[in-house]
Structures are given as structure tokens and as C-alpha cells.
Amino acid sequence: MxxxxxxxxxxxxxxxxxxxxxxxxxxxxxxxxxxxxxxxxxxxxxxxxxxxxxxxxxxxxxxxxxxxxxxxxxxxxxxxxxxxxxxxxxxxxxxxxxxxxxxxxxxxxxTPEQLAYVIYTSGSTGVPKGVMIQHQSLIHFIQGIQQAIDLHSIKQYLCLAPMSFDIFMVESLLPLSLGKTIILAQENHRKNPLRLAKLLIEKNVELVQMTPTAMSMFLSIQRSRSALRNVKIMMIGGEPFPRRLLEQLLQLTGSAIYNVYGPTEGTVWAAAGRLYGDREIHLGSFLNYSEPLLLDALMTPVNTGEIGELFISGMGLALGYVNNDEETDKRFIEYHDGACKKRVYRTGDLLTRRKDGTFVFVGRADNQIKIKGHRIEPEEIEKMLLLHPDVTGALVFKAGEEEETFLSAWYCSPTSISIAEWTSFLSSRLSEYMIPSIFKQVDRLPLNNNGKLDRKACMAERHK
Incomplete structure (x- = not known):
């Protein structure tokens, strides 16, 4: 077209x-x-x-x-x-x-203030939230990512993400703004590395964007690896970037490899950093429209090298959540920086800033999970598990190592429920990536001293 x-x-x-x-x-x-x-x-x-x-x-x-x-x-x-x-x-x-x-x-x-799109993300209350992004935020993102990554020589962009995943904007609106070509992959390309490899070669794709999990799946097929030879830029994000994956990519290709990071509420990616084999895996610097703040529990800025929770301000912030003032007020707050007041978004991510000004991801301050680049609140899945008439308690957590991660569910029930029955029960209620791979029937769920579900105890028990 x-x-x-x-x-x-x-x-x-x-x-x-x-x-x-x-x-x-x-x-x-x-x-x-x-x-x-x-x-x-x-x-x-x-x-x-x-x-x-x-x-x-x-x-x-x-x-x-x-x-x-x-x-x-x-x-x-x-x-x-x-x-x-x-x-x-x-x-x-x-x-x-x-x-x-x-x-x-x-x-x-x-006008810049008008809404451009609404993307739904998983909700910690068990209810998905619709993130409202304005035109001005989208434009600032497109300009910011172009300044962080030299894209002008790239002609063919792979569009692999589902439309309901906000990185779709990187693969559609970004190349359109530069007058480039979009290669629109189909569902069978996403699920079959060999078909995707054939598409990359036939269309001479020069830029790909994948989660670490998706890229690891692609590399797991030996015959698909040669398809990366024409790729000039790789944007890898949505999950922590394993060192082993970086080393594989550096051996296979001469592509510029970028670790990209950002919450949906900050308009797709908020930071980007090029990775090299001799350096620590980092998030790079924040795009020029996005201002990061690392704060401690008292909302005080932390020093360089210290861990703090990330709060983001700037032109990339979402307007809030559609028809959900309570959650909007909880996550988008007013921060007083001396005499100045800023509207900031509380990400729940723990980061540290290095002496060179780049940032490193450390972990989460809450229960949120990233699987295949999708942001998942375990509470949303647990709420669906509890809808089963035989289930009296449920707990969901992330299992596995590095890119081999998956969801595991523990449930309390007088009767055993098969994986097939669980999959059938959940498939009409949750997206495929939110359905646990493992289901374990238990007599009771572990609680911490405050009487709340203890996810860490589940993970520790799993390793015994």
C-alpha cells in the first residue's frame, strides 16, 4: 500500500x-x-x-x-x-x-490535548485499567525515540506486536512518521520462528522489536538465526534483558542492540540504551520528554548508586485511567520538588542510577510480573481463579529462571482440577499470556505475619 x-x-x-x-x-x-x-x-x-x-x-x-x-x-x-x-x-x-x-x-x-488511544493493562485490584494517551504524549515519544536511536537509514520495520500491545505504536506510527515501510507480520509469524525468519529475509527487514522471551524463542531454532544478518537495529524490551541473550545476539549479528524500557502510562518506551558485551546491562538514559525521579519510602531522592522507586514526570505521562478516578489518583500523584510541583506516575519499579547517568533495573516494589513483555498483576488472575465454584483460595506467582519464566498458580479446593479444565475455564476470561502453565492443589496458602498471601514463601517452597 x-x-x-x-x-x-x-x-x-x-x-x-x-x-x-x-x-x-x-x-x-x-x-x-x-x-x-x-x-x-x-x-x-x-x-x-x-x-x-x-x-x-x-x-x-x-x-x-x-x-x-x-x-x-x-x-x-x-x-x-x-x-x-x-x-x-x-x-x-x-x-x-x-x-x-x-x-x-x-x-x-x-489539538495536542486530545486523546489518541486507550490501551488496557492488567490491574492490581483484579480489574484491567484503560490507559489514556494524548496526541502530545505520542508525538513527544516519536520525537524522543528518534533522538535516542538513529533511525534514518532504516527502511523496513517489522510490525510484529498485537495492536493491543502499546509497542505496536513503535512498529506502526514511528515508521510512518519517517516515511518508511511497515512489514506487517501475521499471527503465524509470531508463533513460528521459521516463518518469521523467512519473512525477515524476503522483505529485507532492518529493524525488529521483541521481548527477550520472543527473541529467545526465535534463536532457539538454529535455522532461523541467519535471518538476523540484514537487521541493523534490535530493540529488546518489556522484560529484564538476560546477559546470556545479549551474548548470543552479539555473536550472531552486528546489529545495534538497544535495551528499551517504559510503562504504558509513560507512552511506550521512556528510556533506551545501547548494549555492548563488556558492560553491565542497563536501561540507558531517559528520553528527552521523560523525567525520572528515584525516591525512597519517604519520597526523598536517593543518591547515585542507591536503589529507589522510579517516578516519571514529563510530557509522556498518560492522562490517567478511563472511568477510574480512584486508580488514577493512586498512581498519578503530585510531587513537591522544592518550590515546584510536578505530576508524576508511580511505576513500582526499583532502579539505580550509575555514575555515568544511565539506569539499571533492580526489581519491583510490588507484586507485578512481566511475562513475554506483558505487564501482569497476579491479583487479576487470582480473581478469575476464585470464580471457579470449587476454589476457596488462589495465589499466582512467576516461576522459572531468566527468559525461561512462566506463571504458576496454587489453589485450594476439595477436588483436583486438571490443567485442561483450568485452561478451558480461563480461556474465556483471560488473555492467553495470563493463563498459568502450572497449577498446584494445596491444603492452604502461606500467609505472612500480616495475614496476607506470602508469594515469596511459595517461590521458596518451589525450590525445595
């Missing part, structure tokens, strides 16, 4: 949405097959002044339903009418738009 065709087709979608009643800041769900039309639809929503909400076809029906109801979704752009749609949601057919003759004149009037 040429840029001219993309321009005309996205304007056609924008005009159709405006004629259907879409107004600035209104959310438009996008539920389409993974083909170039999702890029057309995304740009069409943005140009109409709306904010897009990705609803991947692979999402469990109950999760998709929750996202529509929680966002009070006024419009849904789709060709797939399977599943329930709230009665207040107006369904707009993408196919009908393409058959119509809407005008293709440019649309003006989008």
Missing part, C-alpha cells in the same frame, strides 16, 4: 466516522483482522479526532466485553459481529465504509 492510498483510505474512514457522530475525544473500538486495514482504521480514528481502542480478535470474549463496558464504548469499527456488544455502542462496518464514496479532503483541528 502506498502512502497516497493510505492517506486517501484513512481520510475516507475519518469522514465516515465524523458522519456517524464521532466527536473529539470519543473512543472508537477497532476490531479487525490483522491486515493493512488496521493501520487505515487507526489513522482514520485519529484524523476524525477520536481515540482508538484496540480489540484484537484473539481477545477472550469476556475481556473484550469488559473493555467495551468499562470504557462505555460509543463506537465500534469492525467487520466481525461475533460476541456481545453493549446496547449503547454503535457498530460501524469497515466494509461498508470502503464501498462508499466519502470525500477524501484533509481534516484539520486536532
Amino acid at each position: 502506498t502512502y497516497q492510498e493510505l492517506d486517501e483510505r484513512s481520510l475516507q474512514v475519518a469522514r465516515a466516522l465524523i458522519n456517524s457522530g464521532v466527536r473529539p475525544n470519543e473512543i472508537v473500538g477497532i476490531k479487525l483482522n490483522r491486515d493493512p486495514r488496521i493501520i487505515v482504521a487507526m489513522l482514520g480514528v485519529l484524523r476524525a479526532g477520536g481515540a482508538f481502542l484496540p480489540l484484537d480478535l484473539g481477545l477472550p470474549l469476556l475481556r473484550s466485553k469488559f473493555m467495551m463496558e468499562n470504557s462505555k464504548l460509543p463506537y465500534l469499527l469492525t467487520d466481525d459481529l461475533d460476541g456481545e456488544v453493549p446496547e449503547y455502542t454503535r457498530v460501524i462496518s469497515m466494509g461498508e465504509i470502503e464501498k462508499s464514496c466519502y470525500p477524501k479532503e484533509n481534516i484539520l483541528g486536532i
Whole structure:
């Protein structure tokens, strides 16, 4: 698809949405097959002044339903009418738009403060949260990542991430802003390293972005490794970067390898650092629109070399969580820096700043888990486990080592529940990456001195 065709087709979608009643800041769900039309639809929503909400076809029906109801979704752009749609949601057919003759004149009037998209993340209360990102934050991210990484010589960008994963913006809007080519991978490429390798070679892909887990899976197939020879830049993020993986990549390719880091609430990536084999794995420096603060338990800045919890301020901050003022007020707070007041986001990540100004990830201050680049709150999975009529208690934690990590679930029940039954029970409620690999029936769950679930005791017991 040429840029001219993309321009005309996205304007056609924008005009159709405006004629259907879409107004600035209104959310438009996008539920389409993974083909170039999702890029057309995304740009069409943005140009109409709306904010897009990705609803991947692979999402469990109950999760998709929750996202529509929680966002009070006024419009849904789709060709797939399977599943329930709230009665207040107006369904707009993408196919009908393409058959119509809407005008293709440019649309003006989008302001920096308007919403651009809503992405749902796992919630510590057991309920997913919709992160609201404005146009100004998205633009600052695109400019910031270009200043941190020299992308101008890169022509072909691999688009591998699902649309509902915010790194999709790196693989779609970033190359479009530079006039580059997007190679849109399909689901079978994501699950089959050999097919992905063939795509990389055939399309001469020069930039790839993967989680450490995905890259490790790709490298596990010997025949797929040669496909990296034309890749000039690798962006690896979403999880801690294992030293062993870095050493593998440095041996296989001459690519520039970047460790990228950032919460969804800070607009995709907030930091990027190029990695070399003779140095400690670090996060690099924060992008110029994002200001990091490392604070102790008393909200006092820590010294260089000391561990502190990361708070982020700056133009990349999300507006908050859609229809969830309580969680917004809890995570987006006001910080007093002398006479100055800043709005900051509490990440829950523990970092340390090195003498050279770069940052190193240390761990989490709470229970949040990263699996395959996805942010997971164990409490959300536990809430779903407790919906099973035979279960009286549940606890979920991360198991495994480095990139070989997975979710493990302990549950209390008078009867044993098979993995097949658990998978069937959870598949309509949780995304695939949130379903535990291991289920263990126990008589009781370990508690700490405060009477709360003790996840560390579970991990210690697992190693005995």
C-alpha cells in the first residue's frame, strides 16, 4: 500500500466516522483482522479526532466485553459481529465504509490535548485499567525515540506486536512518521520462528522489536538465526534483558542492540540504551520528554548508586485511567520538588542510577510480573481463579529462571482440577499470556505475619 492510498483510505474512514457522530475525544473500538486495514482504521480514528481502542480478535470474549463496558464504548469499527456488544455502542462496518464514496479532503483541528488511544493493562485490584494517551504524549515519544536511536537509514520495520500491545505504536506510527515501510507480520509469524525468519529475509527487514522471551524463542531454532544478518537495529524490551541473550545476539549479528524500557502510562518506551558485551546491562538514559525521579519510602531522592522507586514526570505521562478516578489518583500523584510541583506516575519499579547517568533495573516494589513483555498483576488472575465454584483460595506467582519464566498458580479446593479444565475455564476470561502453565492443589496458602498471601514463601517452597 502506498502512502497516497493510505492517506486517501484513512481520510475516507475519518469522514465516515465524523458522519456517524464521532466527536473529539470519543473512543472508537477497532476490531479487525490483522491486515493493512488496521493501520487505515487507526489513522482514520485519529484524523476524525477520536481515540482508538484496540480489540484484537484473539481477545477472550469476556475481556473484550469488559473493555467495551468499562470504557462505555460509543463506537465500534469492525467487520466481525461475533460476541456481545453493549446496547449503547454503535457498530460501524469497515466494509461498508470502503464501498462508499466519502470525500477524501484533509481534516484539520486536532489539538495536542486530545486523546489518541486507550490501551488496557492488567490491574492490581483484579480489574484491567484503560490507559489514556494524548496526541502530545505520542508525538513527544516519536520525537524522543528518534533522538535516542538513529533511525534514518532504516527502511523496513517489522510490525510484529498485537495492536493491543502499546509497542505496536513503535512498529506502526514511528515508521510512518519517517516515511518508511511497515512489514506487517501475521499471527503465524509470531508463533513460528521459521516463518518469521523467512519473512525477515524476503522483505529485507532492518529493524525488529521483541521481548527477550520472543527473541529467545526465535534463536532457539538454529535455522532461523541467519535471518538476523540484514537487521541493523534490535530493540529488546518489556522484560529484564538476560546477559546470556545479549551474548548470543552479539555473536550472531552486528546489529545495534538497544535495551528499551517504559510503562504504558509513560507512552511506550521512556528510556533506551545501547548494549555492548563488556558492560553491565542497563536501561540507558531517559528520553528527552521523560523525567525520572528515584525516591525512597519517604519520597526523598536517593543518591547515585542507591536503589529507589522510579517516578516519571514529563510530557509522556498518560492522562490517567478511563472511568477510574480512584486508580488514577493512586498512581498519578503530585510531587513537591522544592518550590515546584510536578505530576508524576508511580511505576513500582526499583532502579539505580550509575555514575555515568544511565539506569539499571533492580526489581519491583510490588507484586507485578512481566511475562513475554506483558505487564501482569497476579491479583487479576487470582480473581478469575476464585470464580471457579470449587476454589476457596488462589495465589499466582512467576516461576522459572531468566527468559525461561512462566506463571504458576496454587489453589485450594476439595477436588483436583486438571490443567485442561483450568485452561478451558480461563480461556474465556483471560488473555492467553495470563493463563498459568502450572497449577498446584494445596491444603492452604502461606500467609505472612500480616495475614496476607506470602508469594515469596511459595517461590521458596518451589525450590525445595
